[in-house]
């Protein structure tokens with residue numbers, strides 16, 4: 243399919259999962275999982291270790307048979323006998339390679355295994371991933387980031403329409419993450435490639451994905467456009483004073499609900515407090531209880547993720 247026709251089909255579904263269940267014996271790993279990814283989207287699949295991300299991906303790739311449910315990629319039903327899809331899908335699980343062969347030798351093997359006759363594809367993919375300067379290096383001598391790039395290059399050697407990446411940014415430094423982001427943006431934005439990537443870190447996914455889906459205990463519990471994430475983060479007003487008992491009295495008197503934190507601070511979540519911290523400060527000063535500390539704190543992304551799945555940081 244040409245790039246032009248790929249872009250024309252943007253907006254239609256590239257991946258559809260409907261009511262997917264997967265049991266391993268008695269153990270239910272996927273529980274009525276449904277999701278849809280549009281063509282040209284960069285979809286971040288977020289979940290704790292063991293949430294069921296890899297099982298979902300392997301079922302999508304027909305490497306595992308679903309217990310029940312339907313899966314489609316590019317409108318075609320996934321089943322064990324459908325090998326046609328392999329031409330259109332690239333998959334990176336772990337960056338594996340022949341350690342004693344060079345970067346270009348590794349890619350040439352990947353090219354032949356995918357049945358790509360165009361020898362230029364190795365050069366093209368090396369250029370795209372910044373591997374050109376390392377082409378003569380043995381794979382075992384690459385840095386972690388470049389090993390990851392080599393894995394991605396292998397997954398992309400046949401110019402797939404869908405790229406499925408299981409934890410692709412694990413272990414990359416911020417510059418490496420930024421590079422991968424630019425590359426994925428380019429692939430999705432300019433070539434209409436659909437990207438499905440998994441991670442257990444929202445912070446990392448937020449840097450690359452255009453939409454996220456949160457999987458917990460085998461169930462999709464939330465989907466969100468990345469642009470809406472910021473406004474979903476919870477804000478708290480945290481304050482402290484010299485006389486905790488008196489301060490508490492002032493808060494109660496004026497109808498502010500609060501929680502006392504372990505370190506003796508007061509945490510207020512109501513918008514009345516969070517959006518007008520100056521009013522509360524004024525009130526405390528007037529009551530002769532000036533705060534020694536008063537701050538509005540926005541939860542971080544991992545805090546948001548843990549709250550969404552009903553967990554508190556540091557617990558299991």
Ligand SMILES: Nc1ncnc2c1ncn2[C@@H]1O[C@H](COP(=O)(O)OP(=O)(O)OP(=O)(O)O)[C@@H](O)[C@H]1O
Pocket residue numbers: 266269271289290291292293294295296297298442
């Ligand atoms: N072949 C199998 N037989 C039995 N249990 C399995 C099998 N494969 C996976 N599991 C279990 O299913 C659960 C989900 O595993 P999965 O690998 O899909 O999680 P994940 O979200 O990808 O986690 P991680 O981030 O650790 O890779 C885990 O508890 C795992 O132990």
